Amino acid sequence: MRLCTFRAGGPDRIGAWTDRGIVDLLAVDPELPDSLAGLLAGGPPALERAARAAATAGPAYRTARDEVTLLPPIPAPGKIICIGLNYRDHAAEVKLELPTSVAVFAKWPNVLIADGAPIVIPAASSKVDYEAELAFVIGTRAHHVAEADAFSVIGGYTCFNDVSVRDYQARTSQWTMGKVWDTHGPCGPVLVTRDELPDPGNLRIRCSIDGETLQDSSTSQMVFSVPRLVAELSAVMTLEPGDIVSTGTPAGVGVSRNPRRWIRPGERVRVEIEGIGALENPAVAEGSA
Numbered sequence: 579m580r581l582c583t584f585r586a587g588g589p590d591r592i593g594a595w596t597d598r599g600i601v602d603l604l605a606v607d608p609e610l611p612d613s614l615a616g617l618l619a620g621g622p623p624a625l626e627r628a629a630r631a632a633a634t635a636g637p638a639y640r641t642a643r644d645e646v647t648l649l650p651p652i653p654a655p656g657k658i659i660c661i662g663l664n665y666r667d668h669a670a671e672v673k674l675e676l677p678t679s680v681a682v683f684a685k686w687p688n689v690l691i692a693d694g695a696p697i698v699i700p701a702a703s704s705k706v707d708y709e710a711e712l713a714f715v716i717g718t719r720a721h722h723v724a725e726a727d728a729f730s731v732i733g734g735y736t737c738f739n740d741v742s743v744r745d746y747q748a749r750t751s752q753w754t755m756g757k758v759w760d761t762h763g764p765c766g767p768v769l770v771t772r773d774e775l776p777d778p779g780n781l782r783i784r785c786s787i788d789g790e791t792l793q794d795s796s797t798s799q800m801v802f803s804v805p806r807l808v809a810e811l812s813a814v815m816t817l818e819p820g821d822i823v824s825t826g827t828p829a830g831v832g833v834s835r836n837p838r839r840w841i842r843p844g845e846r847v848r849v850e851i852e853g854i855g856a857l858e859n860p861a862v863a864e865g866s867a
Contacts, residue, residue, distance in 0.1 A: 579594055579618070579625065579628065579629055579632065579770075579771045579774065580594065580595040580596075580768040580770055580771075580774070580855075581594060581595065581614055581628075581651065581734070581769045581770075581771065582594075582595050582600060582614075582648060582651055582766070582767060582768045582769070583613070583614055583649040583650065583652070583653055584600060584646040584647060584648050584649060584650075585646065585647045585649060586602075586641060586645065586646045587645070590613075590619060590629075590649060590653065591603075591610065592602055592604060592610070592611075592613060592614050592628075593641075593646075594628065594631070594632035594635075595643075595767075595768045595854050595858055596632060596640070598609060598640055599640035599642050599643070600640065600641050600642075600643060600646060601603060601613035601631065601632045601635040601639055601640055601641075602639050602641065603617075603628050603631050605630070605639050606631040606632075606634065606635045606639050607627060607630075608630040609627075610623045610624065610628055610631065611624060611626060612659070612708075612802045613686070613820075613848070614651055614652055614715075614769060614820070615655070615820030616651055616819070617717075618715065618716075618717035618734070618819050618820065619717065619718070619719075619732030619819035620859070621717070621718065621822075623696075624733065624823070625771060627858065630659050632788050635753065637660060638860075639824045639846070643726055647692075648692040648693050648694060648766060648767055649692045649763040649766075650690040650691065650692050650766055650820060651682060651715070651736050651765065651766055651767075651768060651769035652688050652715055652765075652769070652820045653687075653690065654820075655687060655690075655715075655787050655820045655821055655822045656818050656820060656821055657684070657815075657817075657818070657821040657822070658682065658684060658685040658687065658689070658690075658763065658821075658822045658824070659682060659684060659811060659821065659822070659824070660683050660685055660711075660740055660757070660823075660824070660825045660826075661680060661681065661682060661802065661807060661824065661825050661826040662678050662681035662682070662683060662753070663681050663801070663826065663828065664677075664680075664681070664800055664801050664802055664825055664826025665690075665795065665799045665800060665801065665826055665827060665828040666799045666800075666801060666825075666830065667795055667799050667829035668799075668826070668827060668828050668829045668831070668834075669801070670829065671829045671830075671831075671834045672834055672839075676801055677801060677802075678812045680806075680807065680811075682811070683753050683754065683757060683762050683799055683811070684754070684757075685740070685757050685758055685762075685824075686758055686814050687758065688760050689741075689757075689759065689761065689762045689763030690759050690763045690764075690765055691763065691764050691765070691778075691859065692764070692765070692766050692767065693764070693766045693767035693856075693857050693858060693859070694858065694859065694860075695737075695764070695859060696761065696859060696860050696861065697741055697761050697762065697764065697841065697847060697859050697861045697862070698759070698760060698761045698762075698861075698862060698863075698864050699841060699842070699859070699861055699862065699863050699864060699865070700759060700864045701864045702742045702743075703746060703864070704747075704840055704842075705743060705744040705745045705838075705840055706742070706743055706744075706762075706840055706861075707741070707742045707743075707744050707831055707832040707833050707840060707841065708741065708785050708787065708792065708793075708831065708832060708841055708847050708849075709739060709740035709742060709759070709771040709820045709831055710714075710737070710739060710784060710793050710823075710827055710828070710849040710850075710851075711737075711740050711783075711824045711825055711826060711827050711849075712735060712737070712738070712778060712781065712783060712797055712825050712854075713735065713736050713737070713738035713765065713823060713825065714732050714733075714734070714735050714736075714778065714804060714822075714823050714825070714826040714852055715732070715733045715734050715735070715736065715769055715817055715820065715821070715823075716731060716732065716817045716818060716820065716821040716822075716823070717731060717732060717733025717734070717819055717820055718730065718731040718733070719816065719817070719818055719819065720808070720816070720817040720820065721815075721816045722810040722812055722813055723800075723808050723809055723816070723817075724809060724810070725803075725805040725806055725809045726805075728804065728805035728806075728808035728809060729772060729804075729805065730814075731808060731817065732772050732804070733757070733771065733772060733819065734769040734770050734771045734772055734775075734820050735769070735770050735775050735778055735851075735853075736765060736766060736768065736769045736770070736822075736854060736856060737764075737765070737766065737767070737773070737806070737849045737850070737851050737854055737855070737856070737857040738763065738764070738765050738822070738824040738849070738857075739764040739765075739785075739847065739849050739857060739859070740757070740762075740763070740765070740824055740827060741759070741761075741762035741763065741764070741806075742756050742757055742762070743756045743757075743759055743762070744756060744832075744833050744840075752838055755779060757820065764847075764849070764859045765857070766857050767855060767856070767857055768854065768855060770853060770854050773831035774853070775853050775854070778797060778804045779797055779798060779800065779803055779804060780796060780797060780798045781796065781797045781851055781852040781853055781854075782794075782850075782851070782852040783794075783795055783796065783797055783828060783849075783850070783851050783852070784848075784849070784850045784851075785830065785847070785848065785849050785850075786847075786850075787839075787841065787845050787846065787847050787848070787850045788845050788846055792830045792831075792832070792835075793828055793829065793830035793831070794830065795828030795829060795830070796828075797825070799828055799829075800825065800826065801826075804825065805838040807823060807825060808823075811823065823843060826834065833862050841861045842861060843861050843862050843863040843866070844860075844861065844862075845860070845861050846858055846859065846860050846861070847859050847860075847861060854861065
């Protein structure tokens with residue numbers, strides 16, 4: 579299934595994204611969990627029930643995409659875990675050795691915006707960069723998970739843009755201040771359940787700005803695979819349903835270009851991942867959003 583979270587004049591709703599519109603799953607089956615994190619935590623029985631609701635929904639339960647406000651698929655995750663320097667082609671462009679350990683940093687829920695929502699370019703910096711990334715969402719509480727079992731705790735996959743304020747990021751060895759600006763974590767438009775994307779390690783991933791392709795690679799370039807990341811992270815912390823793990827970005831980021839290429843107000847940034855779809859956001863100057 580392709581799942582989403584949306585708003586249509588009332589409380590947040592969970593939906594199934596179909597060719598015939600977005601199905602309001604709770605309207606079809608009020609016994610379903612009222613959030614995607616809850617739906618994932620319900621495991622196969624809950625997902626199968628949601629699939630039946632989507633399949634049987636009549637026209638009254640379907641709404642056109644342009645008639646709703648999309649939210650990030652998981653609007654309030656407990657954790658947003660990001661992986662640095664996880665693509666071979668990206669390591670090569672920044673002239674760094676491949677990492678032997680997973681580089682981890684965090685973003686917080688204040689960064690999250692949905693497909694179509696504006697990325698705010700702050701007045702304090704014009705060095706705002708794009709980073710197309712595949713993200714996976716945890717579906718089952720997990721601790722000390724072996725690589726061989728890693729897929730069993732993943733609920734699904736989505737697009738993520740790890741927008742980065744590069745001058746702030748470079749101020750210290752800790753990247754946090756360059757990574758946590760409001761609106762600097764576009765996510766969505768949908769969450770694709772694990773059964774529909776069995777091999778996340780071989781997907782085309784791209785980023786473009788106003789039609790200019792800037793990143794065009796494959797998740798096969800990852801240094802640490804999705805199962806390895808689950809194993810490494812769950813050895814340290816308990817992963818909870820709804821936690822987002824963004825797996826790093828390929829070559830082509832703006833800071834590595836000559837001349838450097840930053841996101842400018844008025845432009846549209848598009849992240850596309852094979853099997854998931856496209857996440858597109860306009861950029862606006864601070865104060866005009």
